[in-house]
Amino acid sequence: MLRSTEEIVASLREALTGVGVVPPSLCVDPVTGASDEKFALVTLGRCNVRTAEKLASVLRGERPPVGAYAVDVRDGRVGEVMGHVGGNVQLRPVGRGRERDCPPESTGPAGQEEVLRARVRERNRLP
Numbered sequence: 001m002l003r004s005t006e007e008i009v010a011s012l013r014e015a016l017t018g019v020g021v022v023p024p025s026l027c028v029d030p031v032t033g034a035s036d037e038k039f040a041l042v043t044l045g046r047c048n049v050r051t052a053e054k055l056a057s058v059l060r061g062e063r064p065p066v067g068a069y070a071v072d073v074r075d076g077r078v079g080e081v082m083g084h085v086g087g088n089v090q091l092r093p094v095g096r097g098r099e100r101d102c103p104p105e106s107t108g109p110a111g112q113e114e115v116l117r118a119r120v121r122e123r124n125r126l127p
Contacts, residue, residue, distance in 0.1 A: 005033060005040040012042070019058045020068050023047050057084075064089065069110035072102050078110045078118040095122030 003011075005028045013026050025045025032040040047055075050067055057066035062084050064070045070091060071078050079091030079100075088101035094115060110118075 005042065009042055016055070020065060021051060021055045021058055023051065023055075057081075063104060064107055064109065069094070069115045070102075070107040071110045071114060072106055073108050074102075074106050078114050081107075093122075094118035 023045050027043050029041035029043045054067035064081050066081050068081050070081055079093050082090045082092045082099050089104050089107050090099040091102050092099045
């Protein structure tokens with residue numbers, strides 16, 4: 001049995017959201033979805049460059065993907081993944097600062113609480 005186009009779009013949205021990619025205009029193409037076309041088109045939609053970069057990172061299998069937050073388990077610092085260069089993950093501290101290289105095996109996912117704590121710490125830092 002074939003799944004409906006709406007079910008497939010929902011499945012794709014769930015899979016992308018599961019890896020941290022949220023395409024803002026993912027939907028069934030209204031023209032082909034309303035026609036007698038056996039296979040309606042899916043509109044992947046427009047997104048900003050950060051979302052496109054994150055999607056490309058996920059498709060390349062980079063872990064953690066660009067744009068995600070990760071913890072350097074060696075010292076507990078939280079950073080945003082800016083890229084993967086020379087076998088290392090480039091982490092930028094939350095808020096500001098220079099990227100630093102971190103071996104991928106020394107990174108772990110950063111929870112929302114950890115990211116929020118890092119943001120508050122950065123905001124409370126004296127200039």
